[in-house]
Amino acid sequence: MAGKKPVARRHVGKDAPKVAPKKNAAAAEKKFGKAARQAAENGGKKPGAWRDAEQPRVSHAAAPIPAEALGTVAVSVSRTIDASPSEIFRAFNDPTRRQWGGAFGYKVMNAVAPRFLRLMLHDGTLVSVSIGRKGNARCAVELEHSRLPDVATGERMKAEWRDGLGRMAEQLDELF
DSSP states (O other), X not given: OTTOOOOOOOOOSTTSOOXXXXXXXXXXXXXXXXXXXXXXXXXXXXXXXXXXXXXOOOOSOSXXXXXXXXXXXXXXXXXXXXXXXXXXXXXXXXXXXXXXGTTOOEEEEEEETTTEEEEEETTSOEEEEEEEEOSSSOEEEEEEEEEESSHHHHHHHHHHHHHHXXXXXXXXXXXX
16 A cells, blocks of 8 residues: 555535636636636626626617707696506507507506506607506506607697597406
């Protein structure tokens, strides 16, 4: 036994160093960059910049809108509708149920089902919709249309939204 070399044993247990093999860290750096190497050396934990990048980012404009084109006028409309919050949410969110909207062509920018939606119309104006429960089968729908260019447009849009919410209430009565 005098001529044999001792076998190197791997240290196992809670005192073991937590170091990723250099081969994996070097391969990660080669493929993904310096931050990937650091993540591999830290036991696979992602850097903070990567975690932030995974959060969904919502853009409120499909295309940049010139600052002078953005209005400062906002109008609000509210209505109580005999329907559940999920039915009203679907009437806004589901493209097959938007017949009530008439001329409103909008894109849903973000939503929190079944309480809130943020919509962008084709002209770059924003609409925030809040849906609040009033009892078992009624909801208050509060709508704020912002970035309107002038007061006259605001009044016209307020009347259109009032009519649209009325058509939505009729459509939901027919369905249920």
